Amino acid sequence: MNPQCAFRSHVGLKRRLNEDAVLALPQQSFFAVADGMGGHDCGEIASARIVDALRKAAMSALPRSAMLHRLKIALEETHISLVKMGAELGDGRTIGSTVAALRLDRGVFDFFWAGDSRIYGWEGSHWSLLTEDHTLVQRLVRGGLLSEADAERHPDSHVLTRAIGSAGAGEVEFGCGDISPGDLFLLATDGLTKSVDSQALALATDPDDLEATAERLLNLALAAGGPDNITFVLVKAR
DSSP: OOOOEEEEEEEETTTOOOOEEEEGGGGEEEEEEEEOOOTTTTTTHHHHHHHHHHHHTTOOOHHHHHHHHHHHHHHHHHHHHHHHHHHHHHHTTTOOEEEEEEETTEEEEEEESSSEEEEEEEEESSSSEEOOOOOOHHHHHHTTTSOOHHHHHHHTOOOOOOBBTTTTTOEEEEEEEEEEOEEEEEEOOHHHHTOOOOOHHHHHTTTTOOHHHHHHHHHHHOOOOOOOOEEEEEEEEE
């Protein structure tokens, strides 16, 4: 299948360290982003360990169901090791990261995520969100206690309810769908999605030129102040 892809990972304009990580394996039709938890210890270690574990799992030649199981086990083992590392450091430290991953396989796509890194599908003129943020404010939105508009401005919008390495909250959520040649996807950490609104993301997108689109998206996030690390992958099915 070997889908087309373009990706960027940038430290942004306010952070000293890039705690994001990106994985692009077009030959295996597998892609992922991870965002080390800001304000915690060793976020860059957590995100790097996640993509390394996913890389090793994705390189195996397995049928779809077996591959998904292997990827799930890889994340569970990474979660356990990160929780253990945090416990060994003491003082209640958390070494964690979000993750969002996509795999294409003969007419279907599978995706999974934990945290607020997102996956979008292109609907011809706009991006449609395939994931739902695992955050405290999104839980309030789902319960009818907060509007989507208020959620964007809520002071606790960064508080995650799931993350790999966060004790008791390492479970990922899965989804799947049918895929056709030309279908386009975007995986992104919140350094992009909280800096650039959905309309601007859509206006910057050219499905026929992924590299130019990637450059525009990065520049938009930087022009918005680049307050966080910026990482994303564009994937186009063939």
